[in-house]
Amino acid sequence: MSNDPDPVRRLRVLAAGLHAGMYREERIPLPYERVWAVAADLSAELPHLVPFLHAFQVPAGDADRKQARAVARSGLREDFEVRLAPGWCLMQSRLIVGGMAAVPEDGGTRFAVLGATRPTALRPVQWLYGHLLGGRRGRAFVGRVTERARLR
Amino acid sequence: MDIQGDSAEPWETAAALVRAAQGGDALAMDELLTLVTPYVTWLCRPIAPHDVPDAVQDSLLAVFKGLRTLRDPLAFYGWVRTVTVREAVRVARRTAVEEPADPADLARLGELRPGTDGELPSDVRDVLARLPVQHRAVLVLRELEGLDEAAVAELLGVPTGTVKSRLHRARSSFRKAWSR
CATH class of the missing domain: 1.10.1740.10 (RNA polymerase sigma factor, region 2, helix turn helix motif)
Structure with a gap:
């Protein structure tokens, strides 16, 4: 048995390190493959999962490191660096960090989501994102992932 | 980055x-x-x-x-x-x-190593398994990490004398097991 932390445990460590405003971990009663198919399909699914997001443009291909552009419903654009691996997704812009992780668990899936703001001089923007990402957003996010995975 | x-x-x-x-x-x-x-x-x-x-x-x-x-x-x-x-x-x-530690890990404990093949006899493993956790910690820091007694004491937040006595007891437990 490997002693290395699985992706969900790993995301939990990053959430602690980033003092993340949003971190949620839940068991989804659907197979891992179906759940992760939703999470990993960033350009098609992320706008369904994040309410203020209009589009998330990611270059096609299997590269584990990508540049992406998020377009908010407000028109605000933000460039992200993306790290994608099986059960693991980490996205970072100048202002915010987002992450998702999943592992199979007893026929279902343990799923985790993280949202954090980065230290920045742009306090009002940070406050806005903090508000958008905080609190109950985590539970709602996992709920939407579950809905989207059921549709597959 | x-x-x-x-x-x-x-x-x-x-x-x-x-x-x-x-x-x-x-x-x-x-x-x-x-x-x-x-x-x-x-x-x-x-x-x-x-x-x-x-x-x-x-x-x-x-x-x-x-x-x-x-x-x-x-x-x-x-x-x-x-x-x-x-x-x-x-x-x-x-x-x-408390369960016995992996023999491969124990074999790395520097001077406690019984032979060149790295295998520990089962009675030695049993002895190690019975050691209090704090004694194991002292052994790891001293033998694996090569810290001196003062550094081990500071790290564990105990007096140097305590480290000395734990080390002494841990080592003598091993010697008894080996010499049997």
């Missing part, structure tokens, strides 16, 4: 990542996590042999939660050792029944 140069010493590579991670760079933090996990695992295995995944996870959580408080990024590994030993001892103490 990609700082993993071939020529850089491990602590220099870590220090650059620590600085970036302290500034809230999640990608640097992720790389730092990859870099430090094997070391944390290596420390946890002999101290908490029955709970390695939990000891590793709790140590990593404590390390990254406290990362912002680390003043000197070059001191990262020493600080990780302090935090990890504390967490591993705490996790090992939670377990009611």
Whole structure:
């Protein structure tokens, strides 16, 4: 048995390190493959999962490191660096960090989501994102992932 | 962020990542996590042999939660050792029944090694399994990490005399088992 932390445990460590405003971990009663198919399909699914997001443009291909552009419903654009691996997704812009992780668990899936703001001089923007990402957003996010995975 | 140069010493590579991670760079933090996990695992295995995944996870959580408080990024590994030993001892103490450590790990305990083949007799393993967790921690720091008694005492927050007596008792337990 490997002693290395699985992706969900790993995301939990990053959430602690980033003092993340949003971190949620839940068991989804659907197979891992179906759940992760939703999470990993960033350009098609992320706008369904994040309410203020209009589009998330990611270059096609299997590269584990990508540049992406998020377009908010407000028109605000933000460039992200993306790290994608099986059960693991980490996205970072100048202002915010987002992450998702999943592992199979007893026929279902343990799923985790993280949202954090980065230290920045742009306090009002940070406050806005903090508000958008905080609190109950985590539970709602996992709920939407579950809905989207059921549709597959 | 990609700082993993071939020529850089491990602590220099870590220090650059620590600085970036302290500034809230999640990608640097992720790389730092990859870099430090094997070391944390290596420390946890002999101290908490029955709970390695939990000891590793709790140590990593404590390390990254406290990362912002680390003043000197070059001191990262020493600080990780302090935090990890504390967490591993705490996790090992939670377990009611203590299990023998992996012989391969025990064989690494420097001068306690019985022969060149690295295999420990089962009675020696039994002796080690019966050692209190704190004694195991002392053995790891002294024999695996090569710290002197004063450094071990400071790290575990006990007087040097306590370290000496634990070390003495741990070693004599082994000698008795071997000489039988």
